[in-house]
Amino acid sequence: MPSVGDASSRDALRLRGLLDDSADSPGLTIPSTGTPLVDFPDAAEYHVVVGLGTPAQNITVGFDTATVGATLLQCKPCAAGDPCDKVFDPSHSSSLYDIPCGRTWEGCPFTRCSTPGCTFRVTHNGSLVLNASMEKDTLTVAPSVHVRGFRFLCLEMMSEVPTDGTSGVLDLSRNHYSLASQVLLSPDTVAFSYCLPRGAESQGFLSFGTIRPELAGRSVSYATLHSRAPRRNLYLLRLTGVSIDGLDLPIAAQALASDALIEVQTTFTYLKPRVYEYLRDLFRYAMSNYKVAPASGELDTCYDFTDMDAIGVPSITLSFEGGASLELGLEQMMYFSNPHNIFSVACLAFAPARAYGSGVAVIGSLAQAYTEVVYDLRGGKVGFVDNRC
Incomplete structure (x- = not known):
């Protein structure tokens, strides 16, 4: 568990980004059995394992109810020296779809891109820090349950990569592109629910499309x-x-x-x-x-x-x-x-x-x-x- 100082600093950065005003589909019902969460040692986030692509590549991700409107995933290739064995490899997926640049109706927020696809680059002092591309692929949340055409931002050559064994963050916000918004709702179901464990000795769950x-x-x-x-x-x-x-x-x-x-x-x-x-x-x-x-x-x-x-x-x-x-x-x-x-x-x-x-x-x-x-x-x-x- 992080120290009070670590947790406080993390909270401060997080909340300033969320609350500081000066900072600037087809439905799906997912089974209600819930996916186990693991509270990683010395980490303050919670994680789930999902599959992405065809065939599905299992990746460990965090989840966030207050993201900026996109699921963020680290993808291959990785920067030299960065851990790369647990991240998504787009070249191995037959169902990957590159969203074309400027297609706002498909979820591309950019009108000027570095390639014909929905991409952008971040440089610092003339060096490439980050390649990012908006993609769609099949997300597998259970062996027989798939979210086709799931939109996410594929991050390559990140200057800082997660150190807790995760590959990114699932977007569960109120944004209309989020995973929460792709759950098929009926009067008897809710979009999603979770139960956060207090520590590594306990287990929680993340569920979608569950009965009330x-x-x-x-x-x-x-x-x-x-x-x-x-x-x-x-x-x-x-x-x-x-x-x-x-x-x-x-x-x-x-x-x-x-x-x-x-x-x-x-x-x-x-x-x-x-x-x-x-x-x-x-x-x-x-x-x-x-x-x-x-x-x-x-x-x-x-x-x-x-x-x-x-x-x-x-x-x-x-x-x-x-x-x-x-x-x-x-x-x-x-x-x-x-x-x-x-x-x-x-x-x-x-x-x-x-x-x-x-x-x-x-x-x-x-x-x-x-x-x-x-x-x-x-x-x-x-x-x-x-x-x-």
Whole structure:
């Protein structure tokens, strides 16, 4: 597990790119068995194995609900010295389709390209850093389930390649080219859902076209989806309440309420500064019998649980417009210095939202752990099912 400083820096870069306003098909039903996720050692992302091309080449990819509108995959050839044995080889696929330059209706965003295909190049100091081409091919998510004509950006000669064994990132955003948008929906199904494991010792899943949890006999609460210009590809909810051990924070509803981004690649949960201060102060009061530990980075509420044999922390519940609530237990609200031992130093995994976020709260991956998060795009809502992995 990364350090608090590493996770905080990663969150800062991620959220600035997503929230800083100054930064700038045929349907498919995929079986609901779910694809196992593996929380790689020392990595903060989650991964799945898919097949791409004909015959299918198995590649390990991350997934992202807030990408810029394209699945990004590293492809051969690779730069000299870069690892290249686990990336997609376009030359070995008989079903690869090069999208022609300028064909916006096929998903090419460029009108001027470096080749007849939908390509561009990035150079630095006269040296080629990156070749990129927009392609279509067959994506295999299960042995008998294929997404034909799946659009992705093929990256060659990357100057920096993933070091965690992955080949890229699947786009699950609200963009109309995303994999989530290619799922055939009926009144009884949702676009996709996932359950994030807390560590390598547990296992989660990523599922597409699954039956609604309530129709499968599972209890689910739904929050209303919102959109916010100019980033309409983001999944935004409306945070309406925060409580600790069932007691609402003593802050006016108007001052507490904010848009809330549901995020899988941001670790911690970020609240409006004043809301965070109320939560932190009440949490500290409830934890006054425990040994205080020094702050760690932006996490300023930490405790030393070493040499203890029992821990009791107050529950934190986040409430959203539409009636959904997300109740956080010990491992969803605390970031442990030793993820394999709760009797170590731990910090409250909340922090004040940064100014460039325009008042948007962020529900990070720790807060979502063990919960099935259900994306009902047809119904315009996101649901939570407790204790699903």
